[in-house]
Amino acid sequence: MSSKKKQRNGFFYFMLDMREELRRQGRNVPMDQMSALAGPRWRHLSDAEKAAYNLRAKHEKRTGNYQISSEARVGRMDCMGELLSERRDIAAEREERRRRQKEILKDCLPKTKEVILTKLYLFDIQPLCELKDLEKERWLPCEMAIVEYSFEHGIHRSLHKFIDPGPIPIGYRYEAQSQSDRTHNIPVDGFELAVKDYREILSQLQTFVSSGSEGASASIPLLFAKRENVERVQFCLEWLYDKAGVPPFIENIFELETLIMLVDLYSESINSRDSSDSSIVRHGPSLTLYQVTELLNTSVYDYEIGTRCGWHEHREIKFCSLATVNIYSYVISDHLCPKLKVSITPRHLPEQPEQPVGIIKSPNPNPPHRTFSRGVTEVSTGIHNMGMGRGRGRGLKVIRQPMAGRGMK
Numbered sequence: 001m002s003s004k005k006k007q008r009n010g011f012f013y014f015m016l017d018m019r020e021e022l023r024r025q026g027r028n029v030p031m032d033q034m035s036a037l038a039g040p041r042w043r044h045l046s047d048a049e050k051a052a053y054n055l056r057a058k059h060e061k062r063t064g065n066y067q068i069s070s071e072a073r074v075g076r077m078d079c080m081g082e083l084l085s086e087r088r089d090i091a092a093e094r095e096e097r098r099r100r101q102k103e104i105l106k107d108c109l110p111k112t113k114e115v116i117l118t119k120l121y122l123f124d125i126q127p128l129c130e131l132k133d134l135e136k137e138r139w140l141p142c143e144m145a146i147v148e149y150s151f152e153h154g155i156h157r158s159l160h161k162f163i164d165p166g167p168i169p170i171g172y173r174y175e176a177q178s179q180s181d182r183t184h185n186i187p188v189d190g191f192e193l194a195v196k197d198y199r200e201i202l203s204q205l206q207t208f209v210s211s212g213s214e215g216a217s218a219s220i221p222l223l224f225a226k227r228e229n230v231e232r233v234q235f236c237l238e239w240l241y242d243k244a245g246v247p248p249f250i251e252n253i254f255e256l257e258t259l260i261m262l263v264d265l266y267s268e269s270i271n272s273r274d275s276s277d278s279s280i281v282r283h284g285p286s287l288t289l290y291q292v293t294e295l296l297n298t299s300v301y302d303y304e305i306g307t308r309c310g311w312h313e314h315r316e317i318k319f320c321s322l323a324t325v326n327i328y329s330y331v332i333s334d335h336l337c338p339k340l341k342v343s344i345t346p347r348h349l350p351e352q353p354e355q356p357v358g359i360i361k362s363p364n365p366n367p368p369h370r371t372f373s374r375g376v377t378e379v380s381t382g383i384h385n386m387g388m389g390r391g392r393g394r395g396l397k398v399i400r401q402p403m404a405g406r407g408m409k
Contacts, residue, residue: 154347
């Protein structure tokens with residue numbers, strides 16, 4: 001039996017056009033019935049009219065472009081049961097949204113020395129669990145934190161709230177409990193610190209961002225979240241708007257990675273040119289998205305005292321929304337403040353002792369060392385004063401060596 005694919009001739013495209021015409025008249029005729037309807041009309045066409053359809057078939061055969069117009073897709077479905085006429089390119093839409101937000105951020109963010117005074121809001125909402133199979137509710141929020149930050153003064157103030165997610169949908173209690181055990185440890189129900197008044201939560205959030213924006217150079221509050229969390233944070237905000245019955249007051253959640261790359265790109269010119277000159281161009285390498293992601297994924301500050309909320313601090317749990325936004329500010333300060341020639345203060349980075357924590361001073365001539373589990377010793381060389389935590393973990397060059405008598409056979 002021949003497996004040769006059936007070729008599309010001029011009659012095929014005539015049937016497509018006739019089917020669209022019938023659909024506009026309110027008749028939805030299946031394609032397998034179109035041949036009987038279109039055959040008589042095809043035979044009555046002139047040679048010139050048939051030639052136009054045959055030429056179209058030859059052209060599309062030669063180019064391999066067998067696209068069907070959007071009207072011809074109406075009613076047809078793909079293998080996932082989605083209508084072809086309503087199919088969306090989610091990846092393309094996401095990239096277009098990022099492009100638009102980047103342009104907005106470029107317009108709002110000063111390209112002069114004034115950038116160090118701009119108030120930035122670092123935002124995070126932590127979910128109780130993700131509802132993968134539900135259309136309306138994808139995440140249930142349980143904790144929110146936001147800090148007001150500037151390059152000049154570091155962290156100004158913060159707002160932290162536990163959110164009552166309400167009843168857990170049927171079939172998701174195990175998932176919610178598992179996520180809680182793995183991460184934030186927030187009780188799935190009956191949590192005494194959780195706030196049920198969603199209108200009050202949004203009122204405090206609106207006051208927080210609006211009061212900080214008064215007299216600021218940016219016309220809108222600049223809220224940032226990590227790239228991988230933007231969709232979740234935006235959804236949880238809309239969830240709160242819906243539950244509270246209030247209109248949205250935050251237009252955009254920008255990607256934190258974009259902010260870091262833009263400021264890093266312009267930092268050299270910001271310092272070298274007059275602040276009144278807005279034509280900022282830097283001719284040199286800047287941070288890539290991969291490098292910025294690595295910076296934000298640091299674990300250096302995970303258990304820093306005073307980084308987490310009191311509830312998580314007492315339990316020594318690192319998965320805390322307040323810790324997340326505080327660490328964002330530490331990373332920004334550590335990387336960008338020196339480039340902007342801003343002095344580091346305890347509001348930028350947590351204070352550290354002069355001697356690196358965990359180094360044991362010994363009178364013997366052997367290098368100081370720290371012991372680790374799994375039979376590893378870390379030998380430090382080139383130790384220097386790390387000051388206020390600047391470059392923590394970067395100024396300490398280490399060599400891993402196996403420990404004698406531990407973890408060795």
